[in-house]
Amino acid sequence: MKPLKVAVLGCGSVGSQVVRLLDEQAGDLTARVGAPLELVGVAVRRLDAPREVKVPEGLLTTDAEELVTRADLVVEVIGGIEPARSLILRALDHGASVVTANKALLAADGPALYAAADLAARDLFYEAAVAGAIPILRPLRESLAGDRVTRVLGIVNGTTNFILDKMDTAGSGFAEALEEAQELGYAEADPTADVEGFDAAAKAAILASLAFHSRVTVDDVHREGISEVTAADVQSAREMGSVVKLLAIAELRGGEAGEAVAVRVHPAMIPRSHPLASVREAFNAVFVESEAAGELMFYGPGAGGSPTASAVLGDLVTVARNQLAGTRGPGESAYAERPVLPMGETVTRYHVAIDVDDRAGVLAAVANAFADQGVSIQTVKQEGRGLDAQLVVVSHSATDAQLAATVDQLRTMDAVREVTSVMRVEGGVE
Amino acid sequence: MKPLKVAVLGCGSVGSQVVRLLDEQAGDLTARVGAPLELVGVAVRRLDAPREVKVPEGLLTTDAEELVTRADLVVEVIGGIEPARSLILRALDHGASVVTANKALLAADGPALYAAADLAARDLFYEAAVAGAIPILRPLRESLAGDRVTRVLGIVNGTTNFILDKMDTAGSGFAEALEEAQELGYAEADPTADVEGFDAAAKAAILASLAFHSRVTVDDVHREGISEVTAADVQSAREMGSVVKLLAIAELRGGEAGEAVAVRVHPAMIPRSHPLASVREAFNAVFVESEAAGELMFYGPGAGGSPTASAVLGDLVTVARNQLAGTRGPGESAYAERPVLPMGETVTRYHVAIDVDDRAGVLAAVANAFADQGVSIQTVKQEGRGLDAQLVVVSHSATDAQLAATVDQLRTMDAVREVTSVMRVEGGVE
Structure with missing residues (x-):
């Protein structure tokens, strides 16, 4: 079979692992896709930056705009709004299918991108955008497509879960636990995006959109971080048999004016008997309640180059298969048009x-x-x-x-x- | 859009819930599929048997062979080898896509059925065959398609998990715990299929086939049940900080002659700190280890009419979408042809x-x-x-x-x- 040409945009912790796995798993990927996946270029900002992976001679480029025009499949792992958005739109416009891990972009401007994918009749897949390696978007979108999801409760930010876990198990205060997280590489020097819930809010918007077949953006998400959680709060939770977690919550709510979606990120006490209570350290988990299936939980590493690359490559195999078959997977499903509750x-x-x-x-x-x-x-x-x-x-x-x-x-x-x-x-x- | 015609074979605990949900969720299903799903018949052995659901006038039939010839989509929830196998083959032969929950049939004779689906260029989906409502087959087959799975450890039989949980928490002996499971409807009057691990072995074969892209049938699975697990075993596990679970285990093993698959079902002690140790009562969970993603766990109800129907309908939406698009999902993937280790x-x-x-x-x-x-x-x-x-x-x-x-x-x-x-x-x- 003729190879499918793959462009990778970004060669940081995720991109370098995607490049590594494309090489190491080449034989399996060919068998699973039905054609070889040929890496045709890796777009980076600086050609001479240090990297975790050796990119084959001649494949590094700083011209991402040109690269996307000669690929069948584009992996976007740059992150942020621009140039990621323009590059994804350009890739779709040139007939490529796209796999992205970009939660911030999708939560801010997903519908425009989904519409561009529809127009181009190409796939835009993004399993890696929520909860890293944990397969959660595909189960919500496909496995539960015959069911009625009523609530999604997620621990979708590993940094804050690590901090809250330390506060619970070691009795640390917030500042002390944050410092430990930073020393161990779980938190960045500027931890705002994690600690104040921005990262989790983006994921909450994506989860709510899929679970409730409605458009939900990050602006719809009520957001509170964990920087004001005190050792006293954690102790108080402990005394009532509970534990404090930063939860991303998306719920279906009835009402006189019809059904609506409630979506929020905030610290909350949950009983220790709840399956989410046992999610320790930087792990993530998403708990789903639905009418027919009942309660499901999906657990695993929520971040990291290699786990996130696993999710990216899973999507890549699917969109590659779809492209070979001349078809595409499910696009945006927003038919229910449920409003978001204040x-x-x-x-x-x-x-x-x-x-x-x-x-x-x-x-x-x-x-x-x-x-x-x-x-x-x-x-x-x-x-x-x-x-x-x-x-x-x-x-x-x-x-x-x-x-x-x-x-x-x-x-x-x-x-x-x-x-x-x-x-x-x-x-x-x- | 022209409706897709759905035939349901079997109207027991799962079939009746499929019929109920097809009716109750009709609007959502239409929106998600892109065309209405029209129930055209429900095949049963006796027209006058008591049922959990009211099947619309004129749809019940005892002529399953005729019914499958006039459906676009066939749901097989009869169970057992025959007539299920013949009906599935007949359905595929007449151009229908098939969704089945039949683990025994797939574990015994899957490859023949997958080949028939390939020949007919139709889907044969079976998420409900393993771990009820828990999306596990689709994640293994699709989400992890870019990764290398090295081990699957599953609690895939709710009856035995309930019994072992009672032995652990209440200090019951096996006979006493079995009796309680029977009283509560978790175990059948003849509990052999569950207690001796036959049910789990069928699921282990299916999990191993998907995880390792090789043909594994139930005859390849080493099987030991829990009827000889004693209160002393459970106590002994407790003393070493462990708990006894009936595990379905599928592993990739290196070796001089190349990689092989080891697949088995037996009671085992696992540390209480392992995520599977906290799976209580009749719940199921599947723990997956893979090279890039690391450790994942999928948790939920492993049986029951309504949860299993959720998995069936999730598949039904996908195969319906595929049929409308003139395509099909991934078929059997056995390219790795790894042998099974004794x-x-x-x-x-x-x-x-x-x-x-x-x-x-x-x-x-x-x-x-x-x-x-x-x-x-x-x-x-x-x-x-x-x-x-x-x-x-x-x-x-x-x-x-x-x-x-x-x-x-x-x-x-x-x-x-x-x-x-x-x-x-x-x-x-x-």
Whole structure:
């Protein structure tokens, strides 16, 4: 068979592993695709930069724009918005199928790219964009295509999971755990994208789009990071048999005006008995609830050059097979056109720890604050501490607006000295 | 769009849920496929049997042979070898694509069926045949197509996992735990297929074929069930921080004569820190090790009408889309043609508990028995008990033949009163 020409854009930690595997697995890839995959070029910014892999003589180029015009299959692992977007559009326009790991681009501008793929009748695949090596997009898009997904809960950022895990197991504070993550290479020097939830929010948008067959962009995602999670929060979670995780949550919500999607990233307490609670260190996992299949979980390494390259190459085999067969895989599926719910209308539960005066009537006053906002209480735990007392209240389900208003009201009360911990509670029965 | 005609063969626990979901999800299925899926018939043995679902007037038929000739898509959920095989072949021959959940048939005679699908240029999909709702075959076949899978460890039978979990958590004996499983509907009145590992062996063959791109049938699978697992075995596992699971194991093994596949089903001790150890009750999970992706796990309900129907419908959407596009998905991939290793040459580790005379020289004699067979010892634990002592030996890796010969030799020794527990140890570092 005539070889299919592959261009790789970017030769960093993922790109170099793609190049390595294309070489090492060449025989298997040929057998699985039905034709050889021939690397015709690797686009880089600087020809003389140090690399993890030896790229064959003559294949490195700084002219990515030219390279994509002479490839059948283009792998985009540059990341960021530009020049990645222009190069993908140009590749599709020239009849190439594209595999990308670019979550930021897809979460910001996916629909325009999916439309370009439709127009070109080519594939645009992106399994590696969410949760690294873990096959999650293909299962959502294909395996669960006959089912009705109702909720996706994901630990989709390894850096923050590593930090929260250290805070849980070693009792570290946030700053200390972040420093350890940086020393071990799990966190970057500027950790903002991970720690403040931007990375997870992009993945949440992609997961929500696929799960609910609707357009969801990163701007639709309510986002809170973990930089304000304290050792006290983690301890408080521990005392109620829970653990703090940064969750990407996408849910289908009914309503008078029809179904809507709620999508958010924030730290939350989940019970230790929940399958996601046992996801340790920098691992990722995505927990899916659907009507017929029930509860599924997908677990594995969420980042790293080699795992991400595995996901890229899995997609590459599929799009190569499709191109040989003159067909394409499923494109964007946004037929359901469900609107995205504002965070205030999203239903959740709160865990609130409050330092209060230890005198008669305080519990009643606190309970009234919840009742005033229409929030019912699941449990209250009171601990006396000399003049003070601490109340830990876990609510039943209510809208985030009701719950936030409750916390605001608590803060104005004379008997409340300080609201010491506020965190959402997920992964339980509503 | 012109509807695609769907025939469902069998209306038991899975078939009835397929019929229900085809009706309830009709709108979504149409949008996802690109054409309506029209149920044209449901083949049953008896028209008047009680059913979980109301099948629309006129669609029930006892003439499955006629039904398959007038369908575009055939769902086979009868199970067993015949008439399922003949009906699938007939359906393919008449140009229908087929979705089946029939693990026994595929594990016994898969290659003939895959060849028939190739000849007819139609899809034969079977995600539901292994681990119910858990998407595992599609990830192995497609998501990991650019990677090199080296091992698959699966808990793929819910009945035996439920029984072993009860033995672990409640301290039950096998008979008692089986009885509870039967009362709760997790085990059948005749539990042989589950308890003796026949069901898991069929799934192991399917997993091994896909993971290693080679033909593996159920006859190639070394099979041991759990009926001889004792409360003492489970207790012994607990004492070494492990838990007993029935594992389906498929491994790639190097060797002088080239790579081979080792495939087996047997109870094994795995460390409690292994992700499979936390799979409770009747849940299933498949743990995959591959070179680039590393360790992945797929978790969920492994059986049940509705979860299995979810997997069937996921496949149905794909094969329907393929048929509309005039294409088909990946067929059998057996290009690697790796031979299957006999069990004796399979590498594993043994945990052996022995009651011995409590006198000098016994430990040395036992150690010699291991050394005689070329097996090195990882740990020995000795517990004195009056006149007796108990030795618990965990070996390093060796071939199963060496390990079995060691146990045989131990049994002949004067100082050995009884070998009280022999079990393989998996899921650790070799």
